[in-house]
Amino acid sequence: MTHDVSLDAPAGGAGPAAPLAAGALMGAEIAEQPAVLARLLADGATEIAATAARIAARRPRFVLLAARGTSDHAALYAKYLIEVRLGLPVGLVSPSTMTVYGARPDLGEALFIAVSQSGGSPDLVDSLTVARECGALTVAVTNNLASPLAQAAELGVDVRAGAERAVAATKSYTAELLALYLMIAGADGPLAAAALPEAANRTLAGSDPKLLAAKYRFADRMVTTGRGYSYPTARETALKLMETSYLSAQAFSGADVLHGPLAMIDAGVPVIVVAPPGRGGAAMAPVVAKLRAAGADVLCVGADDGVPLASAGVAEELLPILEIMPMQQLAWQLALDRGNDPDRPRGLSKVTQTW
Secondary structure (H helix, E strand, O other): OOOOOEOOOOOOOOOOOOEOOOOHHHHHHHHOHHHHHHHHHHHHHHHHHHHHHHHHHHOOOEEEEEEOHHHHHHHHHHHHHHHHHHOOOEEEOOOHHHHOOOOOOOOOOEEEEEEEOOOOOHHHHHHHHHHHHOOOEEEEEEOOOOOHHHHHOOEEEEOOOOOOOOOOOOHHHHHHHHHHHHHHHHHHHHHHOOOHHHHHHHHHHHOOHHHHHHHHOOOOEEEEEEOHHHHHHHHHHHHHHHHHHOOEEEEEEOOHHHHOHHHHOOOOOOEEEEOOOOHHHHHOHHHHHHHHHOOOOEEEEOOOOOEOOOOOOOOHHHHHHHHHHHHHHHHHHHHHHOOOOOOOOOOOOOOOOOO
């Protein structure tokens, strides 16, 4: 599904308005995120708590997560949360084992969570349907509860991001992160997340996307890296840069970057390191030292001398919701500076049909 970026016809039948400027949709949706987070906390927390209670009553022994694209990074965030907070083993599903190869695993003690902004990708719908037939408790986390994915699941979680018209997902991603956190964190989740909307406001206001974009305007390659809860942010940052600015951006965990990728890094390959306050950020310190010793141009997200975050009073496990926002702004501004329209990346559409 593609999107027309023209405004609706004004009242009175005066005809269609002029097309929106390049990047207008993505820019507006990035700015909308504090309000989206506040709405989800105010209107969705009770429903999500009821879903969490139904999951807890089933006492799953393990969890499987299915997603594609940006939502795959939200699912990876959930993997860290579930393993750390709930102590359950978690795997990321390969839908093709069910859709292409016809596997029918025994999932009688499994929780199967599918994460999708649109809820329309056939392989996610089919794999969730198979998982339910094989005994799993199935949950759809989506921005569209009328979607095929939500209809196929036993339980649905509405991320309440509102219509997202830009192809590159922004507000639906951070809403997925918060919805997953609320579902996993349990009763103390809403209180722990209460400071997020204002922290998001301050984080967006404190970033200078023009300055950041100028730094990378002529880059051809880039590496992003992080550990723990921040690793999904590194992956989502790379995806945003690829799909809006057509950069060759590769994401690695902070541990993996030292196991081979370090050899390709020099002064010509900029590195964005996601290293906010907390244990994950501390674990990145020796990685940053080795990157700088290799001559890399390193930018640290979460550092006062890099890209600061309004992280005071926000738990480490919630920081990915803030970390990605200045990186979304970077991808948006860089695309504009390079003459691209981040609202409509070439070759992409809002709903990607995969099997």
